[in-house]
Amino acid sequence: MKKYTLNNQVFSSVDTEEKAYWLGFIWADGSIYFRQDIRKDYRLTLRIKSTDIDHLIKFTKFLQTEKPIKYYKDGTVAIIIGDKQIVMDLIKLGVTPGKSLSDTFLDINLIPENLHKHFWRGCVDGDGWVKNKIKHEIGLCGSYTAISNFLAYVQCNVSDKTNPKIISRTKNNLCHSVQFTCVTARKLATTMYKNASVYLNRKYETAKTGFDRFTKESGGYQNVLKGKLNETKKYKRQYTS
Secondary structure, eight states: OOOOOOOTTTTSSOOSHHHHHHHHHHHHHEEEEEEOSSSOEEEEEEEEEGGGHHHHHHHHHHHTOOOOOEEOTTSEEEEEEOOHHHHHHHHHHTOOTTGGGSSOOOOGGGSOGGGHHHHHHHHHHHHEEEEESSSEEEEEEEOHHHHHHHHHHHHHHTOTTOOOOOEEOSTTSOOEEEEEEHHHHHHHHHHHHTTOSSOOHHHHHHHHHHHHHHHHHHTSGGGTTTTSOOTTSOOOOOOOO
8 A cells, every 4th residue: 555645743733723724624524533453443534525626635735645635426525544643633632433423522722712713714614604695694513512612702702792593403403503694794704714824715705705895894904803802801611521
C-alpha cells in the first residue's frame, strides 16, 4: 500500500483558525472509526457532494497530504485518512465514533474562545445552511446539546435578544436544529464569515450578501455588532455531558 505524506499533528492542539474550522466541519460532517484489536484500524472520513470538491482539496492542503480523493457513483467525493494520531487526537477532543447516534458534544473548552466563531462556521458549513431568498437565514442541525451550545454562542456573541425554538427533526430526538433570520442572521454572517480565511465557497458567497447589507445598513463595520453583549460579558457555556 502506497504511503502518503501527512501532517498528523494538526489536531494535537487547536490553536489556529484553520484547526478550529476543520474541527467544526469534521464534527458536523465527518466520521471516525477505530478498532484496537489484532486488526488495528484508524480512519477519518470526510464525504461531501462532488460539487464541493474544492472544499475537500482545501482539507487535503490543510493536512499537507497528497492522498487521492475518492469518487462515488452517488455524486459524492471523500477523503479517507488512516492515521492513528489524527483519530486519537480527535477522540480526545470529543469527536467520537457514532456521534450522530447519541446526544453528544465535544469539549469546546479545549478551543480558545477567540476561535469559537471559526469552529461554529465549520459546523454550519458542514451540517447547516445559509440562505438569502425572501430573508436571510442561518441554521444548524445536530444533537440537542450541540445545538443548545450554538444558541448560547449566538445569544452571547451576536444578539442577546434572539431566542428561537430548538426543533427536533427526528422521531428518536437525536437530531435537532435552530435557525436565525433577518438582522440576527446578518449579524451572525458577519461574525462568522467576514475576514475568514477558510470556508465553504458557496455558503460564504451567500453569507457575504448578508454582512455586506448589514455593514451598509449599520453605517460601517465598527457598528456591525452593535446588538451583541458588552465585551466584558463572557460567553456563557451551557455544556452538559
